[in-house]
Amino acid sequence: MKNLLFSPITIGNVNFKNRVFMSPMCQYSAQNGLVNQWHITHYLSRAIGGAGAIVIEATAVEPRGRITPFDLGLYNNEQKNAFLELINIIKKFSPDTKIGIQLAHAGRKGSKDKPWLGEKLLTKQENGYDTIAPSQIAFDENSSMPKQINKQELDFVKESFIKSAKMAKEAGFDFIELHMAHGYLLHEFLSPLSNQREDEYGGSLENRMRFPLEIAKFVREVVEIPLFVRISATDWAKDGWDLESSIEFSKQLKLLGVDLMDVSSGGLVPYAQIDSDFGYQTYFSYKIKHEADILVSAVGLIADAYQAEHILSSKQADIVVMGRALLSDPYWCLHAAKVLNVDIDWPQQYLRAKHI
Template sequence: MSTKLFEPITLGGVELPNRFTISPMCQYAARDGHVAPWHQQHVGSLALGGAGLFVMEATGVLPEGRITPACLGIWSEDHEAGLAKLLRDVRTYAPDQRFGLQLAHAGRKASSDMPWKGGGLVPPQAGGWQPVGPSPVSFDPARPAPQELDQPGIHRIRQAFVTGAERADRAGFDAIELHAAHGYLLHSFNSPLGNERTDAYGGSFANRTRAILEIAAAVRLVWPKEKILGARITGSDWHEEGLTPDDAARLANELADIGLDYITVSSGGIRSNIRVPVQPCYQVPFAGAVKRAVGNKVAVQAVGLIVTPQEAEQVIADGHADMVAIARGYLDDTRWGQHAADALGAAPAWHVRHERAGAAHWPGSKFRNG
């Protein structure tokens, strides 16, 4: 059976065996930014799930760039070494898995507590720090305003992204994804709902996108062309005064001109009181708008409650995107990729030690879903 989801795709100099990736998912398990035992089982398990690319969680390029005190970091040689060891260990049994790392700065949403503890601000006396942003505009009215970055502060963060990319390269990652969505720093620069500056980094669309474009260009200079460089951007702020799919398409075109290999189109997160109408595939139209605008200049990836293999297949078959990213679907089913292959009639990529669970070897697979 012919299936679009299982067609290979080449990004940068890397050929991926299929069109679905594991989306970055925060684990809140790090210790001072360092890899912890939890990451060994989390990454190790999902690495056997058949995805063409596995992009690890948002990783702070600076200590104050983490979302929570328990988020991963990459601002030191020790962080680099820990990530490198994790990849080496996992590749002993998943040698063909391609790994990416999402480089991030949480901006005004930084110094937050873990979600299961309410996600509120962690004050400095409890191990937190002062969040920063493009303007003293809070994400949540219950939180104090972030400290406004001056231009030297912006340049310091740009250099931190560059250094983070260099560390990710040495650690052995095949891809990096620049996080410019979900209300974090680069998104808040881009969105008029988070940026009230009047200097070169605020006001017009060109000024509001300056930070992400400068960072992308600087990272492009140090990240190997034979590896994959992507970005996650915002397709909509879900607010009449916020970013729109047209804004996303314009930014995607400019990122493509810089030399990025793929764009993931997400949405929301700029204000705590904006309600997003979540439903299956609810963000796919934003990816579709970007795809129509960029054509084949850059690969476009859709994300957002894409649950079933059939939904993922349809997104690509209908031309809304070149790829799809699966997040919580993989937490629910760590063998999502193999089960998608069974459902769509493609050849599954079971590990040799697990292939007896595949449809070709296990009659029980047909009864998996009742």
């Protein structure tokens, strides 16, 4: 049987050695938005562990765009140079691993403490900051009341995404992913549960898609590397963003030159009723892949090599994005290849362990 998981794929102008990508997963370990030794160790180990691509965690395009004060950022040259160092180190030891970055803005879900410290709302004295959103609606009772973003601030956010995309290219990233999922700013514009504006950016589906589509359009115009978009295919909540809207949104993004849809779900409201199980989101990726006719990646409780291979062979997705499985095992790819009886390259320093 032909193996797909460890077969190459070309997306845009970039060739990927296999179809196992590391999902962007926040580490909440930065100071002043800067990459440090934790990030170098974290990402390098997954690269030498065989992942076809690494997607660097949600990286804020401006200070208010951070989820916590400990998020990575890409809005000044010091941060850009730190990313350049990270990429050079990864490429030195794993030159065929492609590296992308997820550019993000937290919107109304910002100014929180680290998850393991309770995600409490931070005051200004605790390095907290004001948040913005499409409408003045808080995420929950433990979140700040965001300021409704005005036209001038909309332009500022757009320029911030453009500036960060340019710096990502200058730092040497192979591709860019725009974060439009999980209840953060661009998802907040998409969903009628969080967007109750009465101007051209609210109301109809066309209007709610307008701002995220503008950002995708402008980023596409300034970088030629592959452009991915992560979406939440559904809010898992009544009267919220849904699969049908996601399919239409994906069609519009494809017209703008987006290369791949990274299909996740949820995150917009705390009362969502999520029916989660292994591979619980692959139905969404399958529908978007076939109805929008665009490359897609599947993510969400994918842990087993056979499961991952089945997702690809059954055409539910073109890429498998691994999250918690790679947190648990940096060398998941090396082990999965052995399970599937596929011979892939190992780091020379580890060859003595390849056949045990």
